[in-house]
Amino acid sequence: MTHLAVAALALALPFAARADPAARAALKNAAGETVAAATFSAAPGGVELTIEASRLPPGPHGVHVHAVGKCDGPDFKSAGGHFNPSERKHGLENPAGPHAGDLPNLTVAADGTGNATVKLAGVTLDAGAASLFHEGGTSLVVHADADDMKTDPSGNSGARIACGIVERLK
Ligand SMILES: [Cu+2]
Numbered sequence: 720m721t722h723l724a725v726a727a728l729a730l731a732l733p734f735a736a737r738a739d740p741a742a743r744a745a746l747k748n749a750a751g752e753t754v755a756a757a758t759f760s761a762a763p764g765g766v767e768l769t770i771e772a773s774r775l776p777p778g779p780h781g782v783h784v785h786a787v788g789k790c791d792g793p794d795f796k797s798a799g800g801h802f803n804p805s806e807r808k809h810g811l812e813n814p815a816g817p818h819a820g821d822l823p824n825l826t827v828a829a830d831g832t833g834n835a836t837v838k839l840a841g842v843t844l845d846a847g848a849a850s851l852f853h854e855g856g857t858s859l860v861v862h863a864d865a866d867d868m869k870t871d872p873s874g875n876s877g878a879r880i881a882c883g884i885v886e887r888l889k
């Protein structure tokens with residue numbers, strides 16, 4: 720092993736505890752431009768999602784995992800409703816909720832960037848009804864407005880402005 724290889728290995732070690740992403744989503748807007756990217760990694764009791772916006776409108780936006788892995792613009796209705804394998808109501812603050820696909824709002828800065836890392840409890844990257852890879856797949860959708868976290872079925876978050884299919888990486 721060369722010295723260079725040893726150095727590379729040492730640099731890689733601090734990140735070894737974190738699972739490599741098992742899935743990704745490239746989110747495009749109605750014009751077909753890539754505006755955000757997401758990665759999904761296995762985590763205890765669910766899946767860790769990291770989303771990085773690069774060119775979304777400023778402000779808070781509702782973000783959800785939707786039940787169908789299909790992102791047909793411009794309205795992205797093909798993505799279906801929120802991913803909800805346990806048949807609950809919408810919203811992280813809803814006593815009868817949340818949907819498995821419900822997430823906190825994503826805040827985007829004036830320059831169109833923003834990022835967040837959040838846990839999706841109750842979903843899996845493995846097999847089964849709660850899998851992000853269930854039959855027909857899933858997608859990640861960003862909305863025009865903030866999610867109020869309680870209004871069923873979609874938190875009054877407005878139009879779907881970006882969508883990306885959840886794709887397996889390994
Ligand atoms: Cu949504």
Ligand SMILES: [Zn+2]
Nearest residue numbers: 801809818821
């Ligand atoms: Zn929901």
